[in-house]
Amino acid sequence: APMTRDTDLDPVSVPCARRPTEKEPEHVSCAPEPYVSPLAWDAADNSLFRPLSKIFEVDPPREAPNVNAFDEVPDSAWFTNRIGVRRIPADELVRGACQVEDMLDPDAAGDGEYVIDQGKPNGASPGFRVKIGGKRKYMFKTDFAKEPERPSAAAAIGTAVYHAVGFNTSCEQVLFVEPKTFKLMPGLKFTANDGVTRAFDEKALQRVFGEAVKRGERYRFQASAWLGGYLIGPFKYEGTRSDDPNDIIPHENRRDLRGARLLAAWLHHFDAREQNSMDSWFAVDRSRPESSPGWVKHYYLDTSDCLGSEWDWDGISRRMGDSYLLDFADIGADFVTLGLIERPWERKKRTPGMEMFGYFHWDEFDPERWRNEYPNPAFDRATEHDNAWMARILSRFDREDVKALVGLGRFQNPEASEFLTEVLEQRLRKILERYLTRLSPISHLRVDGSNRLCGLDLARRRALRPESTFRYAATMKSARGASALSVETGQGGDLCMTLPHVTTEGGSSYVVVTVQNGVATGSLEAHLYDLGPGRGYTLVGLTRPDP
Numbered sequence: 001a002p003m004t005r006d007t008d009l010d011p012v013s014v015p016c017a018r019r020p021t022e023k024e025p026e027h028v029s030c031a032p033e034p035y036v037s038p039l040a041w042d043a044a045d046n047s048l049f050r051p052l053s054k055i056f057e058v059d060p061p062r063e064a065p066n067v068n069a070f071d072e073v074p075d076s077a078w079f080t081n082r083i084g085v086r087r088i089p090a091d092e093l094v095r096g097a098c099q100v101e102d103m104l105d106p107d108a109a110g111d112g113e114y115v116i117d118q119g120k121p122n123g124a125s126p127g128f129r130v131k132i133g134g135k136r137k138y139m140f141k142t143d144f145a146k147e148p149e150r151p152s153a154a155a156a157i158g159t160a161v162y163h164a165v166g167f168n169t170s171c172e173q174v175l176f177v178e179p180k181t182f183k184l185m186p187g188l189k190f191t192a193n194d195g196v197t198r199a200f201d202e203k204a205l206q207r208v209f210g211e212a213v214k215r216g217e218r219y220r221f222q223a224s225a226w227l228g229g230y231l232i233g234p235f236k237y238e239g240t241r242s243d244d245p246n247d248i249i250p251h252e253n254r255r256d257l258r259g260a261r262l263l264a265a266w267l268h269h270f271d272a273r274e275q276n277s278m279d280s281w282f283a284v285d286r287s288r289p290e291s292s293p294g295w296v297k298h299y300y301l302d303t304s305d306c307l308g309s310e311w312d313w314d315g316i317s318r319r320m321g322d323s324y325l326l327d328f329a330d331i332g333a334d335f336v337t338l339g340l341i342e343r344p345w346e347r348k349k350r351t352p353g354m355e356m357f358g359y360f361h362w363d364e365f366d367p368e369r370w371r372n373e374y375p376n377p378a379f380d381r382a383t384e385h386d387n388a389w390m391a392r393i394l395s396r397f398d399r400e401d402v403k404a405l406v407g408l409g410r411f412q413n414p415e416a417s418e419f420l421t422e423v424l425e426q427r428l429r430k431i432l433e434r435y436l437t438r439l440s441p442i443s444h445l446r447v448d449g450s451n452r453l454c455g456l457d458l459a460r461r462r463a464l465r466p467e468s469t470f471r472y473a474a475t476m477k478s479a480r481g482a483s484a485l486s487v488e489t490g491q492g493g494d495l496c497m498t499l500p501h502v503t504t505e506g507g508s509s510y511v512v513v514t515v516q517n518g519v520a521t522g523s524l525e526a527h528l529y530d531l532g533p534g535r536g537y538t539l540v541g542l543t544r545p546d547p
Helices: 039-053 090-095 150-165 202-211 255-267 314-319 328-337 384-394 399-409 414-435
Strands: 114-119 127-132 136-141 172-177 182-184 189-191 197-199 218-225 230-233 277-283 294-300 442-448 452-457 473-478 481-485 487-489 494-498 509-516 524-530 537-543
Touching: 090 150, 090 399, 114 189, 127 202, 127 218, 136 150, 150 172, 150 218, 150 255, 150 384, 150 399, 182 202, 255 384, 255 414, 384 414, 399 414, 442 524, 442 537, 452 524, 494 509
Parallel strands: 114 182
Antiparallel strands: 114 127, 127 136, 136 218, 172 218, 189 197, 230 277, 277 294, 442 452, 452 494, 473 481, 473 509, 487 494, 509 524, 524 537
16 A cells, blocks of 8 residues: 555654763763754855765766655655645644644733743844743744834744645744733843853843834734754754664655745745754653654744845845855856846845835746755755645645735735735746646546546646646556546546446456646556456556656
């Protein structure tokens, strides 16, 4: 049977080691050793050193190995099939990774109920950690004065989208909180990006409030729920974690991480890098977080740079999505042409009245050309099949879904919500136009009854072309030869074919059904066994040959 669940979700036993801490000199841990990812090194390594080291390496591109017989990714410690396989109710969609108990209601909170027990240790946005009820922990962050609402909205919207697609994310909420709801613990300190440790006192707290958007007496915050398990640092987009026995597929070869390139392109998540990820060790014995056996769960974090984040340099802000920070190909082209060729970012413009979204638009968006901040090993190896897999999932987001997700941003101006919904819808359409018209977009195959092979044409469901252009042709091949099949179409992209039996009762025949929809250049091949009229057909796999 096709694999639907990866064994990396099963706990494994690992050796324990002495790992002294300041409080416990004899501390012993069985969890994988925490990994610290330096921002500057990751950027330099992927922009310069890694590309140079690959010049003479013989490592031809190949398809991702974590794909089952249905050309899909099984559920794993990295990815769980959600909107790609079922319709998600609106309330579940907008809740994202938040459980009911994670949802905060500042209106119902008493004075001093949100206890500030730590300053925000790093990152660009100001904030602090809050503990509620002595157990639940959240990181509260504000927007920037120069970018009101967008970062917090992008965090809530982006993580909900990533979660709906199938990735593990944090729980993010946009809240409006009165200052009296907070209680600042004395003697707090924090270490900023510059490495200097400072006091987080009333003066520092007021600076955070000063950055926040104010609505009446309430301040706007992004609340990020603390992840569960024992945190062991970011995951890399290349190689494997040597101290995790479950981690056996090089990350750059995983379809889920490769396909995430297209999701990042849709949201303009140019900041998709290892620092914005996290691994967590979940011990079977939850009372001892660092004990063995256990398993590692992989998270995507921090989508606050989505939806039009800008740098202090306008030239870089314009190039985001079209060129790396250090792009040798573009530098070489400009050198050869003396800079005379017009670049797509030179045509970008901010939308009047929507300046908070920077250059986020669909006019110059090209999903095939899109690039993130600096090279990503997994994104670089994404194939047509990886991108088409993600496009099939993204096609399940209807406009109503996008509108509901945009509502998580809680924009003060309704026109901002309408604008963002339209931009996301048009960018999504460009993605689907590109990646659902080459490899076959027919998906969700099943056998109904004894001999009805049915599926869903995602390109027709999304009306990428006029209905009249979808002209289906199907053939069935077996040991007896080939024969044409009639394709019946229904609403919403549905299609079915009746398969004649080619074997007698008690026998077994291998059958391949090839289907074309008249729009995509590639076909779909369904592989089945005919077990006779009594037992019927069994679907065992499908392939999408390159056109």
